[in-house]
Amino acid sequence: MNNDKKSPSATLLAIGLAISIAVCFLAAAVGGFATTSSVNGWYTQINKPSWSPPGWIFGPVWSTLYLLMGVSAWLVWMNSGLKKSKLALGWFAFHLLLNILWSVLFFGLQQPGWALLEIVVLWNSIAIAIVLFYHHSKLAAGLIVPYLL
Numbered sequence: 001m002n003n004d005k006k007s008p009s010a011t012l013l014a015i016g017l018a019i020s021i022a023v024c025f026l027a028a029a030v031g032g033f034a035t036t037s038s039v040n041g042w043y044t045q046i047n048k049p050s051w052s053p054p055g056w057i058f059g060p061v062w063s064t065l066y067l068l069m070g071v072s073a074w075l076v077w078m079n080s081g082l083k084k085s086k087l088a089l090g091w092f093a094f095h096l097l098l099n100i101l102w103s104v105l106f107f108g109l110q111q112p113g114w115a116l117l118e119i120v121v122l123w124n125s126i127a128i129a130i131v132l133f134y135h136h137s138k139l140a141a142g143l144i145v146p147y148l149l
Contacts, residue, residue: 008078016077021070027096028066031103038107046112068143069096075140076133088132095125123148 008016039055073092076085102122106115126148134141 013078017071017074020074020077021067023093024066024070024073024096027100028062031100034100034103034108036107038110042110043107065147069147072133072137072140072143075143076136078137079140080136085136088129088136091125091132092129095122095129098122098125 069092073089076088076092079085080088082089098118098121102115102118105111105118126144130141130144130148133144
């Protein structure tokens with residue numbers, strides 16, 4: 001648990017978990033807003049590889065990934081406290097902005113070239129988040145590995 005003098009109450013832990021998950025799903029919603037303008041139009045017209053997954057799979061997979069990210073960030077806070085995890089959680093927040101930016105570039109602005117460049121930066125930011133989270137919670141780091149993959 002937290003190394004601070006006083007451990008947070010069960011209520012505070014539950015509120016922290018809810019906020020952490022809500023922040024991740026807020027990022028998903030903002031990215032989703034950018035996505036909806038193109039997913040049924042422009043995206044259906046572009047050439048996709050034969051191994052491209054069917055559209056119905058994206059909702060459940062991304063919902064699971066965002067849930068895992070939220071739990072992961074919460075574990076970092078719970079294990080180390082806000083003061084000690086400020087860098088890791090700040091980096092995590094930055095990575096969520098990059099996550100949103102990818103959707104804006106690819107779907108919103110229909111710029112796959114820019115989105116490709118941005119996703120390289122995003123992947124690196126996720127890898128850095130994993131390393132930073134690992135110092136606070138091995139489980140938290142492990143929970144966001146599927147997101148990187």
